[in-house]
Amino acid sequence: MKLLKCFVWSQTSETEQTALLQRPTMESNKNISVQVAEILKTVKSGGDSALRDYTQKYDNVKIENFKVSEDEITAGYNKTSESLKDSLRVAIQNLQTFHQAQIQTPLKIETMPGVVCEKRTVAIEKVGLYIPGGTAPLPSTLMMVGVPALVAGCSEIRLVTPPQKDGSIHPVILTAASLLGLKNIYKCGGAQAIAALAYGTESIPKVNKIFGPGNAWVTEAKMQVAYDPTGAAIDLPAGPSEVLVIADAMASAEFVAADLLSQAEHDTASQVILVTTSQQMADAVEDQLQRQLETLSRRDIAKVALSSSRCLLAESVQQAMEISNAYAPEHLILHVENPYTVANTVKNAGSVFIGPWSPESVGDYASGTNHVLPTYGYARAFSGLSLESFTKSISFQELSAAGLKRIGPHVSNLAAAEGLDAHERAVSLRLASLINNNGTPL
Amino acid sequence: MKLLKCFVWSQTSETEQTALLQRPTMESNKNISVQVAEILKTVKSGGDSALRDYTQKYDNVKIENFKVSEDEITAGYNKTSESLKDSLRVAIQNLQTFHQAQIQTPLKIETMPGVVCEKRTVAIEKVGLYIPGGTAPLPSTLMMVGVPALVAGCSEIRLVTPPQKDGSIHPVILTAASLLGLKNIYKCGGAQAIAALAYGTESIPKVNKIFGPGNAWVTEAKMQVAYDPTGAAIDLPAGPSEVLVIADAMASAEFVAADLLSQAEHDTASQVILVTTSQQMADAVEDQLQRQLETLSRRDIAKVALSSSRCLLAESVQQAMEISNAYAPEHLILHVENPYTVANTVKNAGSVFIGPWSPESVGDYASGTNHVLPTYGYARAFSGLSLESFTKSISFQELSAAGLKRIGPHVSNLAAAEGLDAHERAVSLRLASLINNNGTPL
Numbered sequence: 097m098k099l100l101k102c103f104v105w106s107q108t109s110e111t112e113q114t115a116l117l118q119r120p121t122m123e124s125n126k127n128i129s130v131q132v133a134e135i136l137k138t139v140k141s142g143g144d145s146a147l148r149d150y151t152q153k154y155d156n157v158k159i160e161n162f163k164v165s166e167d168e169i170t171a172g173y174n175k176t177s178e179s180l181k182d183s184l185r186v187a188i189q190n191l192q193t194f195h196q197a198q199i200q201t202p203l204k205i206e207t208m209p210g211v212v213c214e215k216r217t218v219a220i221e222k223v224g225l226y227i228p229g230g231t232a233p234l235p236s237t238l239m240m241v242g243v244p245a246l247v248a249g250c251s252e253i254r255l256v257t258p259p260q261k262d263g264s265i266h267p268v269i270l271t272a273a274s275l276l277g278l279k280n281i282y283k284c285g286g287a288q289a290i291a292a293l294a295y296g297t298e299s300i301p302k303v304n305k306i307f308g309p310g311n312a313w314v315t316e317a318k319m320q321v322a323y324d325p326t327g328a329a330i331d332l333p334a335g336p337s338e339v340l341v342i343a344d345a346m347a348s349a350e351f352v353a354a355d356l357l358s359q360a361e362h363d364t365a366s367q368v369i370l371v372t373t374s375q376q377m378a379d380a381v382e383d384q385l386q387r388q389l390e391t392l393s394r395r396d397i398a399k400v401a402l403s404s405s406r407c408l409l410a411e412s413v414q415q416a417m418e419i420s421n422a423y424a425p426e427h428l429i430l431h432v433e434n435p436y437t438v439a440n441t442v443k444n445a446g447s448v449f450i451g452p453w454s455p456e457s458v459g460d461y462a463s464g465t466n467h468v469l470p471t472y473g474y475a476r477a478f479s480g481l482s483l484e485s486f487t488k489s490i491s492f493q494e495l496s497a498a499g500l501k502r503i504g505p506h507v508s509n510l511a512a513a514e515g516l517d518a519h520e521r522a523v524s525l526r527l528a529s530l531i532n533n534n535g536t537p538l
Numbered sequence: 539m540k541l542l543k544c545f546v547w548s549q550t551s552e553t554e555q556t557a558l559l560q561r562p563t564m565e566s567n568k569n570i571s572v573q574v575a576e577i578l579k580t581v582k583s584g585g586d587s588a589l590r591d592y593t594q595k596y597d598n599v600k601i602e603n604f605k606v607s608e609d610e611i612t613a614g615y616n617k618t619s620e621s622l623k624d625s626l627r628v629a630i631q632n633l634q635t636f637h638q639a640q641i642q643t644p645l646k647i648e649t650m651p652g653v654v655c656e657k658r659t660v661a662i663e664k665v666g667l668y669i670p671g672g673t674a675p676l677p678s679t680l681m682m683v684g685v686p687a688l689v690a691g692c693s694e695i696r697l698v699t700p701p702q703k704d705g706s707i708h709p710v711i712l713t714a715a716s717l718l719g720l721k722n723i724y725k726c727g728g729a730q731a732i733a734a735l736a737y738g739t740e741s742i743p744k745v746n747k748i749f750g751p752g753n754a755w756v757t758e759a760k761m762q763v764a765y766d767p768t769g770a771a772i773d774l775p776a777g778p779s780e781v782l783v784i785a786d787a788m789a790s791a792e793f794v795a796a797d798l799l800s801q802a803e804h805d806t807a808s809q810v811i812l813v814t815t816s817q818q819m820a821d822a823v824e825d826q827l828q829r830q831l832e833t834l835s836r837r838d839i840a841k842v843a844l845s846s847s848r849c850l851l852a853e854s855v856q857q858a859m860e861i862s863n864a865y866a867p868e869h870l871i872l873h874v875e876n877p878y879t880v881a882n883t884v885k886n887a888g889s890v891f892i893g894p895w896s897p898e899s900v901g902d903y904a905s906g907t908n909h910v911l912p913t914y915g916y917a918r919a920f921s922g923l924s925l926e927s928f929t930k931s932i933s934f935q936e937l938s939a940a941g942l943k944r945i946g947p948h949v950s951n952l953a954a955a956e957g958l959d960a961h962e963r964a965v966s967l968r969l970a971s972l973i974n975n976n977g978t979p980l
Contacts, residue, residue, distance in 0.1 A: 119767075180955055183948035190649040190945075197647045198657065205639045207632040207906035215640065215907075218885060220919050232957035268955055304919040319765055325561075325777060329919035335767060350971070354964040361960040392959045439934055443660060450936035455964035458937060461952040462945055464649035465657075465933040477662050477746040477771035479931040489921040491907040492881055494892035495900060503632075503904055506625035510903040513622055513710055515674035517834045518803040522796040522897035529792070 099385045099399075100370060100407040102378055105419060116406055117423045119335065119367060119472050132287045132316045136324075139291035144298045150288035155229075157263045162299045164265055164281040172270025180268065184235060184275055187462040191243040194464030198483035199247070210499020214492040219249040222301070223486060224293035224328070226308035229258035229285050233266035236460060240467050240481065241307040241331075242276045248486035253278055254303055256293060258285025286310075287317035294321035294328040305329040307481065309468065331485055335472025338367035339456060340425035340445075342416045342438070343381070345374035347431035351452055352377070353384030355429050356405070357398055358457055364400035369423065370407045371416040378407050417441050424475040427456050446475045497530055541827045541841075542812060542849040544820055547861060558848055559865045561777065561809060561914050574729045574758045578766075581733035586740045592730035597671075599705045604741045606707055606723040614712025622710065626677060626717055629904040633685040636906030640925035641689070652941020656934040661691040664743070665928060666735035666770070668750035671700035671727050675708035678902060682909050682923065683749040683773075684718045690928035695720055696745055698735060700727025728752075729759035736763035736770040747771040749923065751910065773927055777914025780809035781898060782867035782887075784858045784880070785823070787816040789873035793894055794819070795826030797871050798847070799840055800899055806842035811865065812849040813858040820849050859883050866917040869898050888912050888922045939972055 103116060138146045144162070151159050203215040225241045228234055238255070245253050255278055257265055265283060273281055282300050284292060290310075296302030306318060306328050315334045321327030339359035343352045356368050372378050385402070389395050410416040413432050420428055424444035432438050435451040442448055446469030447459050460467045469480035479485075495503070504523045511519035545558060580588045586604070593601050645657040667683045670676055680697070687695050697720055699707055707725060715723055724742050726734060732752075738744030748760060748770050757776045763769030781801035785794045798810050814820050827844070831837050852858040855874050862870055866886035874880050877893040884890055888911030889901050902909045911922035921927075937945070946965045953961035 180951055183951035186650075186945070186948045187952060190653065190655075193649045194647060194655045194657075197645055200642075203639055205636060205906075207635045208628075211632065211900070211905050213632075213636045213906045215636075215924065221885065222918075232955075234956060236952055236956065323761055323765060325775065325914055325916075329916070333764075333767065348971070350967060351964070354960065354967055358958070358960040358964040361958060388960075388963065392963070393957070394959060398960065436936065439936075442932060442934075443663065445932055447933040447935070450934060453937040453939050453942040453968060454935050455942075455968065457949050457953055457958075457961040457964045458653070458942070458945055459933075459935055460961060461949045463653050463935045463937070464647075464655045465935055470930075472767055474767075474771070475930070475932075476664075477930060480933060482657065482931055482933075484926070484931075488912075488917070488919060489924055489926075490884060490887055490917075491889040491901070491922060491924075492884075492892060493889070493896050493901055493905045493907055494878065494881075495895040495905070497895050500895040500897075500900070503628070503900060506628045507899050507903045509622055509625035510629060510678055511899055513674075514676060514678065515835070516800070516803060516899075517836060518796065518800040518830075518840065519899040519902060521830065521834070522793070522800040522899045525792060525796055526895060526897065529790070 098382055099389070099402045100378065100382050100405055102407040102409060104409045105415065106411055116408065117419070120365065120404065128312055128316050132313055132320060135287040136291045136317060136320055139288050139297065140295040147284055147288050147292055147297055150286065151259070151284055154286050155258050157259050157261060159259060159263060159283050162282040162284055164270070164283060168264070169270045169274050169281070172265065172267035173274045175267040176271040181271060181275070184239070184272055187239055188243060188275055190462055190464035191239055192247060195244045195247045195483045208499070208502060210496040211503055212494045215489050216492065217487045217489050219251070219487050220304050221250065222252040222303040223250045224303035224306045225253065225255045226289060226306060226310055226314060227255060227257040227269060228310050229260070233268045235268045235272035236467065237308060238269060238272045242278055244466070244481060244483050244486050246276060248483055250486055252301065252303070253280060254293060254300060255281045256284050256289040257281070259283040287313045290314055290317035290321060303328055305331070307331040309334055331468065331481060332470055332478055333474055336365035336367060337362045338425055338471055339427040339429060340369040340371060340420050340423055341429045341431060342413065342420060343370065343372045343377050343431040344413055344433060345377055346433050347377060348452060349377060349380035349384045352381050352431050353388050355455055356385065357388055357392065358455065359427065360398035360401035360405070361392060361394040364397050366401040368401060368405040369425070371410050371419050372407065373410050373413060373416060375409060378409065413438055420445065424473045426469045426471045426475065429456060444475045446470050446480045500526060501530065540824055541831070541844045542820065542824050542847055544849040544851060546851045547857065548853055558850065559861070562807065562846065570754055570758050574755055574762060577729040578733045578759060578762055581730050581739065582737040589726055589730050589734055589739055592728065593701070593726055596728050597700050599701050599703060601701060601705060601725050604724040604726055606712070606725060610706070611712045611716050611723070614707065614709035615716045617709040618713040623713060623717070626681070626714055629681055630685060630717055632904055632906035633681055634689060637686045637689045637925045650941070650944060652938040653945055654936045657931050658934065659929045659931050661693070661929050662746050663692065664694040664745040665692045666745035666748040667695065667697045668731060668748060668752055668756060669697060669699040669711060670752050671702070675710045677710045677714035678909065679750060680711060680714045684720055686908070686923060686925050686928050688718060690925055692928055694743065694745070695722060696735060696742060697723045698726050698731040699723070701725040729755045732756055732759035732763060745770055747773070749773040751776055773910065773923060774912055774920055775916055778807035778809060779804045780867055780913055781869040781871060782811040782813060782862050782865055783871045783873060784855065784862060785812065785814045785819050785873040786855055786875060787819055788875050789819060790894060791819060791822035791826045794823050794873050795830050797897055798827065799830055799834065800897065801869065802840035802843035802847070803834060803836040806839050808843040810843060810847040811867070813852050813861050814849065815852050815855060815858060817851060820851065855880055862887065866915045868911045868913045868917065871898060886917045888917045942968060943972065
């Protein structure tokens with residue numbers, strides 16, 4: 097049986113095309129939503145004690161002190177191989193280089209003589225980083241949220257991650273934290289950890305913004321605290337991870353298949369789309385998928401993901417890019433001739449991988465770009481994480497008396513048009529004072 | 539009776555201090571929330587017909603064609619005085635200057651030899667602008683959302699605004715739209731207009747992101763469509779407008795009072811806080827407030843707003859700034875000696891007005907900075923509108939074969955640590971192909 101279902105794009109109706117680019121519906125699970133609301137409320141009022149109860153209930157472990165001790169961090173660090181530490185260091189170094197290059201110089205400009213406007217970027221003071229637990233540790237996620245938080249200069253960085261069954265945190269996570277110099281690490285996960293970050297408990301101080309991916313409970317909890325004015329801001333809405341690969345006849349079917357599989361193995365809900373200008377390429381990729389799939393330890397997950405995958409036959413690379421821009425993929429991989437030129441036509445995507453030597457996994461781990469990206473079509477309006485996500489901008493204006501003289505009458509005019517006397521007054525009494533003090537206008 | 543309630547900051551307990559900086563609770567109005575959900579659902583399925591019904595119901599007018607015709611725009615333009623047009627032009631010009639200066643050059647950097655990472659900024663394609671109706675037109679809001687949308691290069695800009703009782707749009711709004719060159723203007727407002735922008739109707743195409751302030755219904759509708767993956771992104775969560783003024787003994791009490799009033803006149807829910815280092819200044823401002831208030835047409839609104847205002851006596855300008863940073867005001871006005879130096883210590887604020895000649899109203903209308911700003915403490919994590927709000931960034935990476943050789947082993951290492959075979963495979967089979975083709979590694 098074929099793994100990839102193929103469709104000829106220009107032979108499908110507009111309705112079919114819309115359906116082909118549809119993500120699976122994310123049923124807002126009413127049950128999860130109500131339970132998450134209950135968890136948030138309970139932790140908000142109950143603090144550490146509620147957090148302890150939920151950790152016992154959901155992680156099956158009793159945690160006395162949520163905060164990981166320095167000794168535990170050191171022990172975790174010592175358990176990790178030098179080779180893996182080296183790789184973590186390389187990834188951190190590249191992430192630092194790319195995110196440091198994003199530091200914005202303050203903008204200062206005179207919009208009219210005597211009217212100086214500025215825009216300055218300032219770090220968000222208190223940030224919370226959520227690192228999921230589960231079967232394998234995710235040090236890459238920690239680097240992706242930790243590095244920009246540090247480069248931005250956030251003054252309080254709190255890291256939460258679910259404890260393992262024995263109450264410890266995986267050594268690789270502690271090693272990554274140690275390499276980054278992060279010390280405020282707490283053993284809690286799930287919606288209750290999001291509650292702790294958003295509202296604060298005795299052990300875990302409240303933060304202003306929460307970063308990092310998680311399961312359906314964590315995602316729902318993040319949406320709910322973002323909706324609550326007393327909660328916290330969040331990085332991005334989240335959906336299942338996804339990739340769209342554009343391949344022409346010149347592509348390596350082997351590489352294309354490997355890239356599709358490296359997305360499919362993430363999750364049964366992962367989305368995998370191949371858009372190709374060549375039927376032969378579609379067939380060759382199918383063949384490669386069959387071969388490569390069987391050798392993967394996570395093949396059962398990948399198989400389910402592939403079962404809702406699609407192969408779309410496009411008439412040209414240009415049409416392929418139109419399809420991609422309409423879909424707005426989290427990851428876009430360009431296996432085409434002149435990939436850099438094609439990359440210039442990307443309108444909607446999270447992160448783009450240009451050419452045969454740029455597999456998605458380099459961006460997932462170590463190239464320097466961020467792997468926390470907009471899924472589910474959110475790339476139409478959202479950016480992936482970057483240095484900006486950990487900062488906010490503040491505008492400033494300073495007028496000289498001469499500047500106010502110049503702009504004041506227009507402000508008065510506009511304020512009058514909006515019926516706002518006091519706005520007008522704040523200008524006119526200043527202008528009057530200038531005339532009164534000096535006898536003449538400036 | 540005194541208008542300003544005064545408190546000596548260092549004589550209040552920590553609990554009192556927290557209470558003094560508390561915003562009034564925004565009761566999530568259960569009733570509004572349910573009704574808004576119903577409106578969104580009905581417009582989503584019913585399109586124009588539902589939009590027409592709601593417009594009849596809430597705006598008391600039957601609208602046949604939602605789209606404003608070119609003739610209507612021209613007629614509105616011709617009704618507006620030349621003097622007001624001049625002032626609109628000046629404001630637009632300054633906004634353009636400041637927002638154009640925010641255009642980011644693409645970032646391209648080699649994080650390690652052969653690993654090139656890029657970050658490019660791209661306009662959000664389809665944006666919706668909400669301009670509130672009400673007693674007076676708000677051309678300033680239209681300029682604040684319209685100018686950056688145009689500078690960003692958004693390809694579809696849809697403007698919605700509630701019709702007046704006679705089914706027309708206020709001439710000043712049409713004039714501002716005309717000066718900006720915006721042609722897609724629709725006569726609808728309230729939650730139903732947000733629904734139209736988020737989901738699309740026959741007349742109003744769906745957009746990716748919605749901008750602009752509104753009443754409680756509009757705000758609730760924006761939050762709900764932002765929460766819905768099939769909805770649209772929004773600019774900012776919203777709360778009542780607010781100002782914090784820091785004044786030392788050298789300030790002009792007249793100016794300080796005028797600035798406090800220009801905030802208080804906005805809305806009965808507006809927040810007004812004076813932080814001063816001088817008891818005499820507090821008294822003088824009280825005196826000025828009493829005098830100036832009586833002359834305002836919106837004095838009844840301002841009086842209610844002032845009734846929940848506060849004056850906080852600080853020991854130093856530094857302590858005053860600590861208070862301000864804890865409060866995170868939407869607007870911060872600095873009536874102090876060396877205001878520019880003091881401005882350098884701002885950590886949390888939307889927009890800052892430096893010195894005696896910089897009233898808030900210049901930023902509200904014409905200095906060039908944006909007046910759509912984070913309220914309600916959101917300035918701790920959110921920025922006001924800027925060019926960035928109308929764009930998203932996309933990351934790119936292009937590796938050479940040599941670059942992949944260099945970074946590949948680290949990617950494999952990290953993927954193995956996370957148990958993701960296919961991620962590792964996407965790298966290793968490329969590295970193998972390099973060796974196989976050439977006989978030797980690069």
